[in-house]
Amino acid sequence: MSxxxxxxxxxRYAERISIVALVVVIHAGVIGIWLMQPVPPKVVVSVMSVSxxxxxxxxxHPVMPSLPARKEPxxxxxxxxxxxxxxxxxxxxxxxxxxEVAEPVVASVATPVITNSAPVAQIVAAPVIDTEPxxxxxxxxxxxxxxPAVAQRMGWQGRVLLRVEVLSEGACGxxxxxxxxxxxxxxxxxxxxxxxxxxxxxxHGGQAVTQWFSVPVVFALEGE
Numbered sequence: 001m002s003x004x005x006x007x008x009x010x011x012r013y014a015e016r017i018s019i020v021a022l023v024v025v026i027h028a029g030v031i032g033i034w035l036m037q038p039v040p041p042k043v044v045v046s047v048m049s050v051s052x053x054x055x056x057x058x059x060x061h062p063v064m065p066s067l068p069a070r071k072e073p074x075x076x077x078x079x080x081x082x083x084x085x086x087x088x089x090x091x092x093x094x095x096x097x098x099x100e101v102a103e104p105v106v107a108s109v110a111t112p113v114i115t116n117s118a119p120v121a122q123i124v125a126a127p128v129i130d131t132e133p134x135x136x137x138x139x140x141x142x143x144x145x146x147x148p149a150v151a152q153r154m155g156w157q158g159r160v161l162l163r164v165e166v167l168s169e170g171a172c173g174x175x176x177x178x179x180x181x182x183x184x185x186x187x188x189x190x191x192x193x194x195x196x197x198x199x200x201x202x203x204h205g206g207q208a209v210t211q212w213f214s215v216p217v218v219f220a221l222e223g224e
Contacts, residue, residue, distance in 0.1 A: 133166040133213050134200040145193035145217055148185050152221065156183045160190040160217045166199040168208040178214060190217035 135142055151157075158181025165173030175191050194215055202211035 129202045129204050129209070129211060130206075131200075131203045133202045133211050135197055135215065137200055140198045140200070142197040143193065145190050145219070147219055148189055151183060151185055151189075151219065155221065156186060157220050158182050158186050158218075160187050160219070162190060162194055162215045162217065163212060164194055164199075164215050165212050166201055166210065168201050168210050170199050170201050170208075172197055172199065173210070181219065186219050189219075193217070 159179075160177065160181045161179040163176045163178045165175070167173050172195050175194055177187050177191070180187050181190075194217070201208040202213075203209065
């Protein structure tokens with residue numbers, strides 16, 4: 001065997017060793033470079049610090065309780081004097097005395113006499129009359145009251161009671177309605193008729209005197 005052929009395997013073996021050594025050196029350099037780099041900060045620590053800071057900012061500052069304001073004692077107010085309310089003055093109710101209803105023919109009505117001798121008015125009864133006034137004597141020829149045509153057409157009927165003042169000379173004085181018939185037209189017809197009548201005056205002690213008495217006037221349709 002030639003010496004060239006024997007040396008060839010030795011050369012290849014040496015090349016392999018050098019290649020392996022080169023690879024080892026390269027890896028060692030890479031590892032050294034990596035070890036020389038600074039260690040990065042841990043992410044966990046950074047996150048925790050941020051979260052703690054956020055909690056501190058979120059907490060409100062303690063509020064000091066404010067002291068209650070000192071209230072000044074109210075000054076005593078002078079009592080208000082209420083003026084007494086004036087009570088309304090009510091007029092005394094005066095009861096109207098209803099005149100006594102006279103008999104259908106003639107009824108005397110006493111005239112009250114008011115004297116000024118005492119502070120309070122006193123009612124003094126009229127003197128006793130010997131004879132009452134009369135309007136039914138034939139010689140008086142008193143006309144019957146006119147029955148209004150309107151009342152006849154409407155069928156109005158009624159009884160009017162008049163209060164008549166008969167003067168001492170027999171004439172008619174004042175006339176008023178004591179009780180209405182319910183129809184003004186009949187009341188006025190009765191008053192107009194009685195005003196034109198003549199009367200026999202009342203007598204007291206043989207002398208003619210003025211006297212009030214009641215005169216009934218009836219309006220009735222025939223056949224009713």
